[in-house]
Amino acid sequence: MKTLIKINENPNINMVGKIYEFIDPTKIYIPILTNTSFHKNDYVYKNNYYSDYISSISGYVSGSKKIFLNKKFVNALEITNDFKENSHIKRRKKKITNREELIDNLKRFCLFDLINKLDENKNNLIISCVDEEEYSINEFMRLSNNYDEILMTIDFLSKILKTKNITLAIKNTNAKSIKNVKSIIGSFPNIKIVLLPDNYLIGLKTNLCEFLNLKEDDSILFTTNEIYDLYTTSIKFKDITEKYVTISGDALTKSFLINVKLGTSLKEIIKKYCKIKEKEYNVYVNGYMQGVNVNKEDVIITKEINTIVINKNREDATECINCGACYKICPVNINPKRCYFNKVINPKCIGCGLCNYICPANIDLKKVVKGDMYEEKEN
Numbered sequence: 307m308k309t310l311i312k313i314n315e316n317p318n319i320n321m322v323g324k325i326y327e328f329i330d331p332t333k334i335y336i337p338i339l340t341n342t343s344f345h346k347n348d349y350v351y352k353n354n355y356y357s358d359y360i361s362s363i364s365g366y367v368s369g370s371k372k373i374f375l376n377k378k379f380v381n382a383l384e385i386t387n388d389f390k391e392n393s394h395i396k397r398r399k400k401k402i403t404n405r406e407e408l409i410d411n412l413k414r415f416c417l418f419d420l421i422n423k424l425d426e427n428k429n430n431l432i433i434s435c436v437d438e439e440e441y442s443i444n445e446f447m448r449l450s451n452n453y454d455e456i457l458m459t460i461d462f463l464s465k466i467l468k469t470k471n472i473t474l475a476i477k478n479t480n481a482k483s484i485k486n487v488k489s490i491i492g493s494f495p496n497i498k499i500v501l502l503p504d505n506y507l508i509g510l511k512t513n514l515c516e517f518l519n520l521k522e523d524d525s526i527l528f529t530t531n532e533i534y535d536l537y538t539t540s541i542k543f544k545d546i547t548e549k550y551v552t553i554s555g556d557a558l559t560k561s562f563l564i565n566v567k568l569g570t571s572l573k574e575i576i577k578k579y580c581k582i583k584e585k586e587y588n589v590y591v592n593g594y595m596q597g598v599n600v601n602k603e604d605v606i607i608t609k610e611i612n613t614i615v616i617n618k619n620r621e622d623a624t625e626c627i628n629c630g631a632c633y634k635i636c637p638v639n640i641n642p643k644r645c646y647f648n649k650v651i652n653p654k655c656i657g658c659g660l661c662n663y664i665c666p667a668n669i670d671l672k673k674v675v676k677g678d679m680y681e682e683k684e685n
């Protein structure tokens with residue numbers, strides 16, 4: 307492992323501690339990935355799933371649009387909210403006692419990423435409260451606000467998976483989470499808290515296992531928000547219709563966390579909650595370091611989105627001075643400069659953005675190496 311570095315703080319980012327709530331959007335959008343047919347004014351119930359995406363409200367189909375999802379454009383249905391929250395789905399209430407029941411239950415909520423993590427016969431269960439992107443506070447705030455539910459669910463999960471060692475990993479800078487967890491950790495003697503240095507990429511499974519001195523292939527890693535999703539669906543038996551998203555960046559007068567209905571358009575959130583102090587700015591989905599630069603009109607809050615960064619435009623790139631810094635810092639030993647000038651994607655790239663961060667010539671290397679090219683949608 308290369309030595310991990312701390313990312314320098316941006317003095318122009320002003321993060322406020324308050325959580326905003328936006329749970330009554332006038333419209334939401336649901337990605338439709340299969341050939342399901344819909345007509346204008348069809349009724350959509352809350353908590354119905356369409357190609358693994360939930361309708362977080364009830365209302366009427368009022369149109370469709372192309373949205374940016376997982377690096378490509380897909381069709382999405384536009385639903386106009388009737389504010390009735392009509393749902394006809396009855397969820398099970400019977401306590402889950404084993405892995406098979408847990409998997410069955412998670413399938414009902416289309417949480418396939420979580421199911422894929424439920425490996426048997428692993429000795430170590432690691433819960434990461436690491437917000438990798440410097441100005442994202444989703445994990446930290448989740449643990450600070452829901453520490454009792456999180457600890458209870460970790461205990462539940464470790465019994466289901468029969469894991470021997472349970473570690474809750476928190477950055478040593480997250481004083482509020484640490485204080486809250488320590489106030490009740492005595493009731494969970496099987497859970498060990500480990501404090502991590504505030505270094506970039508410490509939350510990556512390889513790095514975390516190395517820091518904790520645990521074998522990667524004998525470990526299962528969940529984030530605190532994933533544990534909270536398990537709590538909601540498999541202890542409370544409720545659907546997930548909202549999520550935390552950090553909205554930050556140096557083009558904003560303030561950065562904040564917002565609890566928002568799934569399917570809400572970023573444009574509506576920006577209009578209601580953001581004061582942008584710059585005329586020209588860039589929007590990045592899932593962080594400045596690791597995210598993709600997109601057009602705000604195309605972004606809908608789906609389960610895949612945790613952070614939106616609204617930054618001043620990047621300074622223009624200057625000529626490469628052959629300093630070698632991008633190669634020296636790359637954690638997977640790619641030569642980003644070579645890929646950039648030869649215009650080749652390298653599939654080994656993990657998209658960490660360290661090459662861009664370190665480059666004195668301000669060249670957008672990651673965009674080429676990772677293939678994060680954002681194509682404008684076809685009309």
Ligand code: SF4
Nearest residue numbers: 636655656658659661
């Ligand atoms: S973004 Fe890719 S090329 Fe750049 S430092 Fe990270 S892994 Fe290396």
Ligand code: SF4
Nearest residue numbers: 626627629630632665
């Ligand atoms: S860090 Fe930037 S300036 Fe230095 S070699 Fe890489 S591309 Fe060139």
